[in-house]
Amino acid sequence: NAARHGVFSALLAHEGMTGPGPIFEGEMGFEKQLGVSLGNLGEKFHGSPSMILKTSIKYWPAEYHSQSAIEAALFLRSQIGDVSKIKRVVIESHDASVDIIGSEPEKWKPKTRETADHSLPYITAIALIDGEITDRQFEPERFKDPDVWKFLEDVKVERNAELSAMYPDAVGNIVHVDLADGRRLTRRVDYPLGNAKNRLKDSAVEGKFLALIERSIGESRAKKIIELVWKLDEAKNVDELMQALQMPDEK
Known part of the structure; x- marks a missing residue:
């Protein structure tokens, strides 16, 4: 929305519209209206790096808190091979992730794309099942598949205090996969691909x-x-x- 307003303001200026000069420091300007002092704005653009350099980019088309779970699940999928061997999946996540995408009942039975791509259990499960996360995983015939819903019955989401304490610096998930032969495979990812600390090429x-x-x-x-x-x-x-x-x- 800020970008939209910026573009709109630029278009107005281009057409010749003008406004009050001292919009920040004027008598009815930004500073006095909000009770803040911006000081010398020019100085704020020197010294420490701009926040844009800390921008994270979602690599997969799903809610951001699930990105590390996707990365972990895809790694485990490469180790498992035959997904029919999976008996149970446990996802340890931070509080923000659980609250936003990993707690409501509908997350285990998504009926819309918007629920599916904001469902930690579904996103993790389908990454394990399909071995990829693309737009195809968020088509109705995929997220409403009875076999997928059956798989989701054995997917559990748990809170992890350590991951919660690291958030938002880290956006971590730990994925455990229990196999039919009794083995448990685990993968933890704190900074998913595309995170500011794990930049995409x-x-x-x-x-x-x-x-x-x-x-x-x-x-x-x-x-x-x-x-x-x-x-x-x-x-x-x-x-x-x-x-x-x-x-x-x-x-």
Whole structure:
């Protein structure tokens, strides 16, 4: 929403609209209205790195608190092979994760995409079953599959005090898989792929973008957009990028 307002304000300014000059320090400005002092704004952009450098990127198309559980589950899936050997799954998670995506009954029987991609038990289970997390895992025929719901009956979510204490610096999950032969396989991930402390490589970010957009606009155009974005700091304006981003029926 902040970005939307910023773009809208820029468009208004471009068309010639003006407003009060001292919007921050004026008599009815931002500072006095909120009772704060921003000081010299210019100085705030020097010294410590900008918060944007601490941005995390979701690698998989699911709620962020589940990202480390997905990574753990996919690793375990590679070790298990035959998922029919799985008898029980236990997910240890932090309080925020449990409260948001791992406690309500509907998380074990998702009936909408919005519930499925915000369900820690479903997301973890389907990563184990399918060995991947893509848009396909959030299609109705997948998350409503009776066999998947049956599998979910043996998935349990537990709170972990250590993980809760590490949050939000870490967004960890521990996944345990109990097998029919009596073995328990465990994988813990504190900083999932794409976290600010476990950054995605540029190629992985490009790969995610291509996977999401290529089917809509084609590979060559998608790659052109990537090229323009990487050179955005050299561009005199964003006209070429905006043209590339337009859908065909908008031209």
